[in-house]
Every structure is written in C-alpha cells, then in structure tokens.
Amino acid sequence: MEYKGLTLDRFQEDSIRAIDNNHSVVVSAPTGSGKTLIADYIINKYLKKGVRVIYTAPIKALSNQKYKEFTSDYGRESIGLLTGDVVINPGAPILIMTTEIYRNMVLTDDEMIGQISYVVFDEIHYINDVERGYVWEESIIFSRSHVRFLCLSATIPNAEEFASWIHSIKKHKVETIRHEHRPVPLHKNFYDSMLGITTLEEIKDAKDIPDYDRVMRRRGRRRPRIRPPNHIELIKEIRDKLPCFFFNFSRQGCQDCAFELFRARIFSANPEVSSFIRKRLEGAAPEIKSLKSTRILRETLPYGIGFHHAGLIPLIKGIVEELFSKGMIKVLYTTETFAVGINMPAKTVAFQSLRKFDGSIFRFLNSKEYFQIAGRAGRRGIDKEGFVYAMVDRRDFDYPLLNRITYRDIEPIRSQFRLSVNTVLNLIKRHTEEEIRRILRMSFYTYQQDFKGEVQNSFNSTKKKLIRMGYVKEGKLTEKGEFSSRIYADEIITGEIFATGLYRELNEYQMMLLIACLCYEPREKTEFYRTYPSQFLNELRGKVRGRHMLKRFSHMDKLTAMVHPCYHGRSIFDIMKNTNFLEGDVIRFFRQMLDRLSQIRGATADERLKLMVKNCQDLIIVSLSDIDSI
Known part of the structure; x- marks a missing residue:
C-alpha cells in the first residue's frame, strides 16, 4: 500500500484500515517510525469530506510545530491553532490545539464539538503525568459518542488495557496496533570521567573495588577524588558521530554548556552561518539583537554550537531550528521539551545527566522519559544506527536503577485521574445525579483499580465545599458557580x-x-x-x-x-x-x-x-x- 508516494509499513496499513472502518486506534510505535503519517492520513481524508479533525498536543511547542507542518502541506485557510493565548483561524476544518483546550471544549459542550470526526492525541502517554494526566482522561470520557480517537505514543506496554478501557466506555471498536521495530537501531552507551565511553557494567565493576579501598585506607591514604564527567570531553570522543542533541534539564545549563564548548575551540567557524543569521535578523527590532541569548548564539552558532529551550523568543528559536535542519549545527544543547516539541532527529543523543528536577524534587528519569529523548537518535534514511550517551556521575551511581531505566521502556500508562473544581461544576451544571454517578465510574483509574467508590467520594467532597462557599445551591450552580464553570x-x-x-x-x-x-x-x-x-x-x-x-x-x-x-x-x-x-x-x-x-x-x-x-x-x-x- 502506498500513500503520497510512500510505501507503507504494515503497522501504518493496519492503522489506516482501522480508520477506514471508523474505528478508534491506539498506536504504539518507536519514535521516528512514521506514526505521524497515520494522523496525516486522517487529516487528508476528512479534509476532502469537509468534516472537522482535532489534533491535540501535550505542549504548545508541539502544537506550533504541527501548525507549521500542516499549513505547509494543506494551506493556511485549512488549518487553525488554539493554544489558549494564541488563536489563529478557529473556524478551520483542521484544528491543532493543546489537550487542555480540547478538554475544556468537550466539558462545556462547545457547539464545535458536534462537527468533529476524529481526535488525534499525540503523545498519549502524557496521561501518566501527575499534574495534567486527568486532562487526557476527561477528553476521552466527555467526547461525544460519534467521535473516534487516534492515540499515538512511542511505547505503551499496556496498550491493550488502555484500548479496552476506551471500548468499555465508548462502546465502539478500538484497535491496538503495535510496531516494535525501530527503523534505525539504537546503540546505547554511558560516559564515565575515568573510563570514558563505556557500559554500566564496567562502571559498576570500577566502582566496586573493595580491595583497592582497603589498601588505600591501610596506607592512610584516601582514594583519589573522581571528578564528575565533562560534556566537552564527551564531545571530543564522539566527533565522528555528530550532529548531537545534548539534553540538559536546565535552560541556563544549556546556554552555559554551549558557551563552554564554544570557548574550547573544538570546531572551526563557518562564515555562511554568520551571513544567514545576519539576514534573518535584518528586520528584527534592535532590542532582539541585543538580547543576551541572541548575543551568545551569534558567537556560538558559526562554530556549529547552539542551544534551544522554551526561554528563547520565537524568532531566535526559529533561527536555531532552521540552522539545525540545514545541517549547520553540530551540537545542540536543549531541554527535554525539544524531544516532544520538535520533530527533528540527530545521529546522536547525549544526556548531561539522568536526573532532573520535576518541579518538586530531583529524581532519576523513568524509562519512558529516557526512551522519549533517546528515540531522537538516528536519522531514517541517513544513519545505519543512532547513538545514545548518558553521562554518569559515580557519586549518585545506582546500577539496578540505571539498568532498569535504560534497558527497555517498561513503564505502563497509569491513570492520574483527579476531579478539578471546574469538572465538578460542569458535571452539576449539565448532568443529573444518576448521569454523574455513571460518568464517574468511567475513569481509567476506576477501570485499572476497580475502586468504584473512590472517585464518587472525591466528587461528593468537592461538591460539599462548593455548596459551603456558595457556588452550588439546591443542586444547581449559583451565579458564582456559573462563572467559575x-x-x-x-x-x-x-x-x-x-x-x-x-x-x-x-x-x-x-x-x-x-x-x-x-x-x-x-x-x-x-x-x-x-x-x-x-x-x-x-x-x-x-x-x-x-x-x-x-x-x-x-x-x-x-x-x-x-x-x-x-x-x-x-x-x-x-x-x-x-x-x-x-x-x-x-x-x-x-x-x-x-x-x-x-x-x-x-x-x-x-x-x-x-x-x-x-x-x-x-x-x-x-x-x-x-x-x-x-
């Protein structure tokens, strides 16, 4: 089977066949394997029919990226963008939006909802997110019965369970399509300050040398202090495996590392890059040219070194992305939003660390986060294999944990369902008590845990609070309740x-x-x-x-x-x-x-x-x- 001149893989064919049968589809396939083509098929098919399709993304960067891609393919008049602060062409047949926007539309029964045929949930594994995961559940629960879903993720170990849940509450056929084969195999490595490029086992063996420690103590000497690994030393070792995305979980860290690598003078300058930047900034406000990030990038980019994160203004991000796509950046230091928001692979992916601050604590990545980022390594049709390097600091070395994270993506998607005040208000506003009880039993949490009373108890507790504060009276919303709904x-x-x-x-x-x-x-x-x-x-x-x-x-x-x-x-x-x-x-x-x-x-x-x-x-x-x- 071919689509737009491309010979399709089996999993793409199976997905398209399910879509043509008006089924929902859960697709679990590695990064770079061609999942987006399935979404493109839906858009192309229903655009011709004049029926609306919604494409949801977990972050604004991915929404913006998809908007640019689809407007290039289908024209600006056919594509709209809704991200809360940005609204472009909201009456378009194809609407790209953050998942929160779609959830708000279905919860309030927006008139637009009746015109939707398919909803694409890109990166559906975000349902695991502790803070935001409930948004995906509510989006599915409150969608109208005629709406079908395309759920995309790199790996979903429990995809069948997730599909079965959707079928149980929506009463239509939901097919699970799995594709395990990566088009470009991953070659995973680690980097230690003393061993260089190595394996976890070798780091473990080097760290666990009790005889050495005992001899040193007996002689009254301390073991030599092992310095943490250095990103510049790693880049020197992988110069034949560039371009590289170097992931750093700090925005400031990205900028600092880029400037440090620039000062190391490993690469020679490319005058074409300086000329390109000068032309792109010609019409920009003088203040943009004088921004600190702009000044640093004008120094580093000619040497093939850049950084990219959400703290950059759109014009500067665009310049960095364009230069990378042209092959003019050798090393790009970036945060993890790049792994979700920008559809660009590289030959190599490197991690500054496998620990990150998640908003409340410093913790190790889980396997899904690791493979989401590592999956950017390897360019289809260019590289025979992709390379992944994780820098390991022996001070927090945990062999069993690191082995579990990096061996295979084993993290199932788990419900993080919780009832927001907004949800409770809208349930009271739009449904009878019996309907509310039925809806509350629909959560993925209830399906997985079989705790049928827990969500109902949460609803009752929130409702009592809203009654006490004057948002609900005699089973209906007050004026204040209507406002907050x-x-x-x-x-x-x-x-x-x-x-x-x-x-x-x-x-x-x-x-x-x-x-x-x-x-x-x-x-x-x-x-x-x-x-x-x-x-x-x-x-x-x-x-x-x-x-x-x-x-x-x-x-x-x-x-x-x-x-x-x-x-x-x-x-x-x-x-x-x-x-x-x-x-x-x-x-x-x-x-x-x-x-x-x-x-x-x-x-x-x-x-x-x-x-x-x-x-x-x-x-x-x-x-x-x-x-x-x-």
Whole structure:
C-alpha cells in the first residue's frame, strides 16, 4: 500500500484500515517510525469530506510545530491553532490545539464539538503525568459518542488495557496496533570521567573495588577524588558521530554548556552561518539583537554550537531550528521539551545527566522519559544506527536503577485521574445525579483499580465545599458557580475576586497585578531588579489582607516589576530588564495573563468587567507587539 508516494509499513496499513472502518486506534510505535503519517492520513481524508479533525498536543511547542507542518502541506485557510493565548483561524476544518483546550471544549459542550470526526492525541502517554494526566482522561470520557480517537505514543506496554478501557466506555471498536521495530537501531552507551565511553557494567565493576579501598585506607591514604564527567570531553570522543542533541534539564545549563564548548575551540567557524543569521535578523527590532541569548548564539552558532529551550523568543528559536535542519549545527544543547516539541532527529543523543528536577524534587528519569529523548537518535534514511550517551556521575551511581531505566521502556500508562473544581461544576451544571454517578465510574483509574467508590467520594467532597462557599445551591450552580464553570485554573480564587463585589473596587492596574499573581510560579533564583511602590499597590494590599482565599497574592510587590511598565505602555524588552527571567519566560508569563483574562471575559455577563478585562488585554498586547505569536 502506498500513500503520497510512500510505501507503507504494515503497522501504518493496519492503522489506516482501522480508520477506514471508523474505528478508534491506539498506536504504539518507536519514535521516528512514521506514526505521524497515520494522523496525516486522517487529516487528508476528512479534509476532502469537509468534516472537522482535532489534533491535540501535550505542549504548545508541539502544537506550533504541527501548525507549521500542516499549513505547509494543506494551506493556511485549512488549518487553525488554539493554544489558549494564541488563536489563529478557529473556524478551520483542521484544528491543532493543546489537550487542555480540547478538554475544556468537550466539558462545556462547545457547539464545535458536534462537527468533529476524529481526535488525534499525540503523545498519549502524557496521561501518566501527575499534574495534567486527568486532562487526557476527561477528553476521552466527555467526547461525544460519534467521535473516534487516534492515540499515538512511542511505547505503551499496556496498550491493550488502555484500548479496552476506551471500548468499555465508548462502546465502539478500538484497535491496538503495535510496531516494535525501530527503523534505525539504537546503540546505547554511558560516559564515565575515568573510563570514558563505556557500559554500566564496567562502571559498576570500577566502582566496586573493595580491595583497592582497603589498601588505600591501610596506607592512610584516601582514594583519589573522581571528578564528575565533562560534556566537552564527551564531545571530543564522539566527533565522528555528530550532529548531537545534548539534553540538559536546565535552560541556563544549556546556554552555559554551549558557551563552554564554544570557548574550547573544538570546531572551526563557518562564515555562511554568520551571513544567514545576519539576514534573518535584518528586520528584527534592535532590542532582539541585543538580547543576551541572541548575543551568545551569534558567537556560538558559526562554530556549529547552539542551544534551544522554551526561554528563547520565537524568532531566535526559529533561527536555531532552521540552522539545525540545514545541517549547520553540530551540537545542540536543549531541554527535554525539544524531544516532544520538535520533530527533528540527530545521529546522536547525549544526556548531561539522568536526573532532573520535576518541579518538586530531583529524581532519576523513568524509562519512558529516557526512551522519549533517546528515540531522537538516528536519522531514517541517513544513519545505519543512532547513538545514545548518558553521562554518569559515580557519586549518585545506582546500577539496578540505571539498568532498569535504560534497558527497555517498561513503564505502563497509569491513570492520574483527579476531579478539578471546574469538572465538578460542569458535571452539576449539565448532568443529573444518576448521569454523574455513571460518568464517574468511567475513569481509567476506576477501570485499572476497580475502586468504584473512590472517585464518587472525591466528587461528593468537592461538591460539599462548593455548596459551603456558595457556588452550588439546591443542586444547581449559583451565579458564582456559573462563572467559575468557565474558568479552568484557580477556579475558586478567580471566582472570589471576579464573581463577587471585590472586582468593582479594582482598577485595571490592580486587576493586572492580581492576574499576575495567579500566573506567577515562584522559583528560588528568580530576581526582580526594580519594583514600583504606589498608592494603587497599597490599596490593593489592604483589600487582600485578611482574606483567607487570597493568600496567593504575597508576591504583589515583586510583580510590579512586570505589571507597572506594561500598564504604562513600555515594551516587552523594557520589562525584561527588570528581572532575570529568561526572555521567553517573560513572554510566556504575559501570554498566560492573556489566557486568564480571556477566560474571565468569557465567563462573566457583566459588561463593565468585560470592558476592564479588554483594557488589560490591550495593554499587554501593546507590550508584546514586537514579538511573533508562535
């Protein structure tokens, strides 16, 4: 079987056959094996029929990437993008969106839902995510009965169980398609500061030399201190296996490593790259050219060294991606979002470490995370094999754990289902008590654990809280409850401010400051260089003080560094000077504010509040005017 001039693999044929039979499909196949072609087939088929297809992605970077790919293939008029802060062509037949956006649409029974034929869930294993996994479950549970699903993931050990769950709640045929063969085999290695490129077994043997330790102690000497492995030394050893994605779980670490490798002068300069960058920056604002990240990349990129992370502005990310696709980057230091968000392979993948900070603790990767990243090694049609190198520090060496992580992807997908306030409000709003009981029994958690009463108990507990706080009365939503049923994060706090009389005491400056507090995620090393005391701030502090629900607003003083210049019409580049936030993080912060404001505007019937929200949005849009949206 052929599609668009390509001879299909068996698993692609089987998937297409299932789609033609109007079945849902769960596809488990390695990175780079051609899963996206199946999604493309659905888009091509239903675009011709004039029926809508939704393509969901777990992160905005992947949504943006797919938008660019599909607009190139099908034209801008056929493709739309919805990521909360960015809305492009929302009436298009093919809509690309984050999974949260789709979940919000099905939960509120958006009128658009009735027109959907297929929903593609790319990277469906994100259902494992502790914080966000419930979004995927709810997206499936609340989809209408006529909707079919294409669920894609690199490896799902329990794919049959997952497919069986979908069948049990949706009552239509769900096929499981497995493909184990990687088109480019992976050659996995490790790097030790003393042994160089080696195996886990050799590191274990070298670490476990009791006789050596005993002799040293007997002689009154200490064993020589083993230094941690160095990325530059590894690059020197794999110069014949470039290009390389070098994964570092710190954005600043990516930049630091790129500059360190540049200073090592391992590679010679390519004047073509300097010329390319100069041309791409010709029309850019002078402030973009003077950004720290831009200045560093202009030094490192001509030597084939770059970095890529979510803290870069879109224009600079685009330059790095284009240079890599042209084969002009030898080593690209990047964070793990690149492994999901950018569809570009390399000959080699290297890990700075197999440990990462997950937002609360430092921990080792699990096998799914390791293989998600390692799977980027090996270019189909170019390389006979892909190479993976993980740097290992003997100070935290754990042989059984590292062996389990890197041997095979054995992590099944597990339910992380939890009921958000928004979900509970919408269930009460749209369903009878009997319907709610039936829906709550549909979760993948209940299917896996067979704890049929646990989710119901969680619902009852949340409902009691909502009754106590005035969001539900006599089995129906109050005005405050109706408002918060359209808010998708911090539903209670947002309701307490904007669905009560409190917001009437605010002006636009104070409103922006409260929204900024909701969006801000404190980090240990975040600094604000300049803050702006004012009468507005003092008044707001007084309004918040003593309100138990509003404890989140302790960072108001600091966040004037962001809000004050924005309110007074300053550019995003001026705001960047007030903090050590990376440039892209400043942009993302204001886009999150836009998203929150859009939710409030859509949730309220109060015309005065709508006008205030629009005024706040306009101020932010002015500050962001020099920045591309994607």
